[in-house]
Amino acid sequence: MAGPATVLAISGGVGGAKLALGLARELEPDALAVLVNTADDFCHLGLQICPDIDTLLYTLSGRSNRSQGWGLEGESWQVMAALENLEGETWFRLGDRDLATHLWRTGRLATGDSLSTATRALASRMGVDVAVLPMSDDTVSTWVHSDEGDLSFQRYFVQRGCEPKVNGFSFRGIEHAAPSPEVLQLLDSGRVAAVVICPSNPFVSVDPILQLPGLWQMIAALQVPVVAVSPIIAGQAVKGPAAKMLAELGLSVDAEAVIRHYNTHYPGLVDTFVIDEGDATLAAAISELGVSVAVTDTMMRDISDKRRLARFVLSRAGH
Numbered sequence: 001m002a003g004p005a006t007v008l009a010i011s012g013g014v015g016g017a018k019l020a021l022g023l024a025r026e027l028e029p030d031a032l033a034v035l036v037n038t039a040d041d042f043c044h045l046g047l048q049i050c051p052d053i054d055t056l057l058y059t060l061s062g063r064s065n066r067s068q069g070w071g072l073e074g075e076s077w078q079v080m081a082a083l084e085n086l087e088g089e090t091w092f093r094l095g096d097r098d099l100a101t102h103l104w105r106t107g108r109l110a111t112g113d114s115l116s117t118a119t120r121a122l123a124s125r126m127g128v129d130v131a132v133l134p135m136s137d138d139t140v141s142t143w144v145h146s147d148e149g150d151l152s153f154q155r156y157f158v159q160r161g162c163e164p165k166v167n168g169f170s171f172r173g174i175e176h177a178a179p180s181p182e183v184l185q186l187l188d189s190g191r192v193a194a195v196v197i198c199p200s201n202p203f204v205s206v207d208p209i210l211q212l213p214g215l216w217q218m219i220a221a222l223q224v225p226v227v228a229v230s231p232i233i234a235g236q237a238v239k240g241p242a243a244k245m246l247a248e249l250g251l252s253v254d255a256e257a258v259i260r261h262y263n264t265h266y267p268g269l270v271d272t273f274v275i276d277e278g279d280a281t282l283a284a285a286i287s288e289l290g291v292s293v294a295v296t297d298t299m300m301r302d303i304s305d306k307r308r309l310a311r312f313v314l315s316r317a318g319h
Contacts, residue, residue, distance in 0.1 A: 004028070004030055004031050004191070005031065005191060005192075005193035006030070006031055006032065006033055006186065006189075006191045006192050006193060007023060007027060007031060007032050007033070007192075007193065007194050007195075007196060007314070007317070007319060008033050008034075008035060008186065008192050008194070008195045008196070008219075009023055009032065009033070009034045009035065009195075009196045009198055010034075010035050010195065010196065010197045010198060010200075010206060010209055010210075011034050011035065011036050011037070011052070011056060011198045011200055011205075012036065012037035012040075012052045012198075012200040012201065012204070012205025012206060012208075012209070013037075013051075013052055013055060013200050013201060013205050013239065013240060014055060014239045014240070015198060015199040015200050015201075015231050015238060015239055015240070015300075016036075016052075016056070016198035016199065016200035016205065017052075017055045017056045017059040017060070017064075017198075018059070018199075018300045018306050019196070019198045019199060019229060019300065019306065019309060019310060019313070020032075020034050020056060020059065020060065020130075020198060021059050021060055021303070021306050022300070022303075022305075022306030022307045022308075022309055022310030022311075023196065023310045023313075023314070024060055024130050025303070025306070025307050025310070026307055026310045026311055026314060027130075027314075029129040029130050032130045032131070033130065033131035033132075033133055033186055034056060034130060034131065034132050034133065035133050035135055035183060035209060036052050036053050036056050036132060036133065036134060036135065036209075037052045037135060037200070037204075037205045037206075037208050037209055038050060038052065038053065038115065038134045038135050038136060038140065038208075039135075039140045039141060039142040039153070039171055039174075039204070039208035039209075040052060040142055040153045040154060040157070040204065041053075041139075041141075042141070042152065042153075042154050044089075044092050044094075044154075045083075045088075045089065045094070046106070047094075047099075047102040047103065047105075047106045048102065048105055048106045048109055049092070049094075049102055049154075050105065050115070050119075050134075051154075052205070053119055053132065053134060054098070054101055056132055057101075057119075057122065057123055057126055057128055057132060058071070058072055058126075060123075060126075060128045060130065060132070061126040061127050061128050063126070071095060071098060072095060072097045072098055074097070075095035075096065075097055075098065076095060076096045076097070077093070077095055077096065078096055079094070079096050079099055080093050080094065080095075091158060091159045092154060092158050092159070101122070104122065105118050105119075105122060108121065114137040114180075115134045115136075115137045115180070116133065116134050116137050116180045116181065116182050119132055119133075119134050120132070120182075131182070131186075133180060133182050133183050133186070134180055135179065135180065135183065135208065135209045135212060135215075136177045136178060136179055136180050136212060137178075137180050137181070138173065138176065138177035138178060139173050139177070140171050140172070140173045140174045140177050140208055140212075141153070141171065141172045141173060142169060142170075142171055142204050142208060143169065143170050143171070143172055144156040144164070144166055144169055144204075145166065145167050145168040145169065145170065146164035146165055146166050146167065147164055147165040147167070148160070148164040151164065153204060157241070162241040162244060165248050166244075166245050166248045166249065167248070167249070168249075169203050169204060169207070171207070171208050171211060174208065174211055174212060174213070175213065177212055177213070178212070178213065179212050179214075179215050179218075183215075184218075187218050187219070187222065192222055192224055193224055193317075193318075193319065194224050194225045194226075194227065194314070194317035194318065194319055195219055195222070195224060195225070195226045195227070195317075196226075196227050196228075196229070196313055196314075196317065197226065197227070197228035197229065197262075197270070198229060199229040199230060199231040199238075199298065200231060201231060201237075201240055201241070201242045201245070202231070202242065202258050202261050202262065203242070203245055203261075204245075206262075207265070210265070210266055210269075211265075216266045216269055219269065220266070220268060220269050225271050225272065225316070225317040225318050226269055226270050226271050226272075227270075227271065227272045227273075227274060227294075227313050227316050227317045228258075228259070228262060228270045228272070228273050228274065229273075229274045229298060229309070229313060230255035230258050230259070230273065230274065230275045230276065230279070230298065231258065232246070232253065232254055232255050232257075232258055232279075233255075233276040233278055233279065233298060233299060234276065234278035234279060235253050235254055236253075238299065238300075246258075254279065254282060255273070255275045255276070255279045255282055255286070256282045256285055256286055258273075259273045259286055259289060259291055260289065263289055263290075263291070270291055271291070271292060272291065272292040272293070272294055272316045272317070273286055273291045273292070273293055273294070274294045274295075274296065274298060274312070274313060274316065275293060275294070275295055275298070276295070276296070276297065276298040276299065277295055277296065277297050277298075279295075280295050283295060292316075294312070294316050296309065296312045297309075
């Protein structure tokens with residue numbers, strides 16, 4: 001595969017999509033590929049739902065709900081209201097416009113398209129011109145081990161509102177899954193010049209990707225700069241349950257715990273760890289772990305912030 005040097009961003013959820021948008025605005029379309037988590041995908045109401053893919057597509061196409069960071073702007077809920085009248089399952093709410101995405105994808109998968117093929121076609125129809133790569137075309141499902149037993153991720157995250165206390169995670173099917181062909185082709189192309197691990201939940205967004213058999217080792221073997229951005233700012237997660245999960249797993253709720261997690265599970269992978277100015281006091285301890293530390297304002301409030309953080313990350317990746 002000939003072509004220009006490419007930045008490979010690893011993303012899951014709202015935080016990852018925000019930085020991916022900043023990167024997309026700073027790079028040419030063919031100079032960015034986004035590898036996205038699919039382990040929180042599930043079948044609901046007969047439809048294949050891919051939350052992280054859709055959050056990324058909606059964000060990159062300018063369609064996302066700006067206040068929520070997920071879902072579609074100007075959404076309506078007539079189908080859910082009608083389903084509720086029928087006493088159907090409405091705990092996972094699908095807006096009327098969002099339903100069109102799921103119907104289209106499910107139809108394409110039913111005709112034999114792979115998830116990668118369907119995602120590429122969906123991105124094209126939404127006007128997304130960067131490569132959005134599902135981590136795998138095989139089924140991998142995140143399960144949360146909790147004080148209420150084992151829960152599928154969406155049951156834990158949406159139906160139970162992250163209330164159960166977690167004690168671990170597993171990814172069913174991952175041992176038999178393979179990175180998608182497009183991911184393998186990109187990694188083998190010689191084009192990847194840098195890797196960015198976006199500020200996504202390390203346990204349920206990044207781990208499912210990196211724990212695909214052989215994947216993190218393939219990335220490490222590229223011998224290109226790998227820059228990770230902390231999803232924890234001053235002891236808090238901007239979005240999602242990462243801080244709560246750290247505490248319940250008996251870990252310190254800070255950026256240092258995140259890089260310790262990456263170093264433990266993927267030794268030598270991360271070269272530079274980007275932390276927020278509010279966590280600057282952790283820089284010395286993180287440096288002692290053998291990782292270069294870069295400190296900046298990592299809060300992404302608007303597109304200007306997203307682009308500023310993207311430029312900072314790219315500079316640390318030698319780009």
